[in-house]
Amino acid sequence: MADNTTTFATLKDAVRRFAAERAWEPFHSPKNLAMGLATEAAELMEHFLWVDSEASRQVTADPAKLAAVADEMADVACYLLTLSNVLGVDLSDAIVAKIAKNAVKYPVEKYRGRYSVTDD
């Protein structure tokens, strides 16, 4: 898996070059990039609109469909990487910080097997 060796910086550089070659930086305001990301997230979601939750797992058994889904995931990722370039955000730092924050918000003993807790 390329994921084993590819750093975030490598792909941030790739999307930065792509935009620079086309002189697209003026379009890439945080507002526009966030809109673009939300639009691609909706296209990703649309693949799973009419299937039930469990059935949506079967997408892995359909190579053409899985490739289409991976393609939408990449669109989301490209916007996210471009936005982190524009804002100077260290994305992996932000992710690690968020996981730590969520570990406090969702303690294991309380949330094991459930997503919301109505009473203790």
Next chain:
Amino acid sequence: MADNTTTFATLKDAVRRFAAERAWEPFHSPKNLAMGLATEAAELMEHFLWVDSEASRQVTADPAKLAAVADEMADVACYLLTLSNVLGVDLSDAIVAKIAKNAVKYPVEKYRGRYSVTDD
């Protein structure tokens, strides 16, 4: 920057462990994860709702606001990484493939400085 050294696999492992510790895998169908991702993308976008495109770049001058934005970006990333775990998608491969595809779709000479081309 941690982005210089952090691989996608490292953070995919982190979100996998987080979910496993809470036994959240049954909730993490592709359908639900895509919905969650779209929801977080909308929260990210909401930060830029009432500002103009150019003005949205000023978020970098406001550390508290920038931290809030980075936090939402991390939420989006966590869903994307979790989805790539569930689907067995190599995210960096998908991103590289997408950039190559977009390089063909948006040739430099034709798209330099503009996002859409109505005639040649």
Next chain:
Amino acid sequence: MADNTTTFATLKDAVRRFAAERAWEPFHSPKNLAMGLATEAAELMEHFLWVDSEASRQVTADPAKLAAVADEMADVACYLLTLSNVLGVDLSDAIVAKIAKNAVKYPVEKYRGRYSVTDD
């Protein structure tokens, strides 16, 4: 039901007055309103994030939850009505036209009981 007697124009007028009293028209560009609408749509969707499709129907049995959902639906509607004001779009005409278009796209005999048709 107020829906039996309330016209679209009545509520378009109500949201127009609301914006005018606050001098919010400068904020209400189509771009911003479309972003606002998408943001509220995501908040509506979030209520159903972790429940299965069938289980989501049970929201009708929980008055507090149903009221919260109706509140989000109203947010979506207010943006849609405001956008139709700003663009001068006759929303009911657009809806009737869309239903007619979909009736051609999804012929009854072919789509009865299914949402997609892979072969004839």
Next chain:
Amino acid sequence: MADNTTTFATLKDAVRRFAAERAWEPFHSPKNLAMGLATEAAELMEHFLWVDSEASRQVTADPAKLAAVADEMADVACYLLTLSNVLGVDLSDAIVAKIAKNAVKYPVEKYRGRYSVTDD
């Protein structure tokens, strides 16, 4: 304008019949409808992705573009009306209640000409 005379109930009936003729009720869970609505909201938003806020107002000068936008608005509306059918929500009641709630949340004297208030 048809909006002057068309009630919400009239179009709720139209979308109900459309779904009934195709036996689509089993697909129309609140979860799926909220996802569909969010997907259409993103398609509407996409029309305004790369234009600036003020420039987005010019869509009214381009009949073909305006028709495409109205078509997406109708898609959003159809999902919203179908969801109100499924949940038994009186949409116009919910809208009126929301406007009243927002009138309290955003007092005219405080919010005139601005969307957020950082201090009094």
